[in-house]
Amino acid sequence: MFQQSMVIPSLYTRDDQALIERWMQQEPACLEHGNLNDSNRVAEIALSSVQARLPQSSLVQGDDLTAIGRKSRDCSVQMRNNILNPIHIFESNRDDAHSGLPCVEEYYATLLPGYNIYVVTISYGSENHEGFFDLAIGSFRIDNAEKIIAEASRIILSWWQLRYQELSC
Numbered sequence: 001m002f003q004q005s006m007v008i009p010s011l012y013t014r015d016d017q018a019l020i021e022r023w024m025q026q027e028p029a030c031l032e033h034g035n036l037n038d039s040n041r042v043a044e045i046a047l048s049s050v051q052a053r054l055p056q057s058s059l060v061q062g063d064d065l066t067a068i069g070r071k072s073r074d075c076s077v078q079m080r081n082n083i084l085n086p087i088h089i090f091e092s093n094r095d096d097a098h099s100g101l102p103c104v105e106e107y108y109a110t111l112l113p114g115y116n117i118y119v120v121t122i123s124y125g126s127e128n129h130e131g132f133f134d135l136a137i138g139s140f141r142i143d144n145a146e147k148i149i150a151e152a153s154r155i156i157l158s159w160w161q162l163r164y165q166e167l168s169c
Helices: 015-025 036-046 048-053 145-168
Strands: 058-060 067-070 087-095 102-112 117-124 133-140
Touching: 015 036, 036 087, 036 102, 036 117, 036 133, 087 117, 087 145, 117 145, 133 145
Parallel strands: none
Antiparallel strands: 058 067, 087 102, 102 117, 117 133
């Protein structure tokens, strides 16, 4: 899977490589597969360079203190921030029926050099029901950049269908 000769050797740690390869065998992310921890970590790797632009929610508590949901993470491999360039696909902003608050979701596709795959991620403004801000929901390989949006859209639609089935049970 990993093409050592095509990637900058210091772009991924050994743990990152094992994680990405395990996730690639398990995708798509869903509760019944039990791979959401891996999905979250792969998303964090893919989105490390755009952390500051990801959806953010805050909560003003009774004592006028503001609690910010998303925390910044230190990237274990700083070179990633210069090489990985997530492509913003689109944003969805809807009301969450459970909390009555707006629910922001942003979708990205990020090329992981060395694996030659685009990872499609979803980022929430607050932790989703499974306890994560970011999830890698699928991946694809292409050789034509014009197909990125079409392939990412296919994965996002599959994700929505899967979530609908999980919530309908």
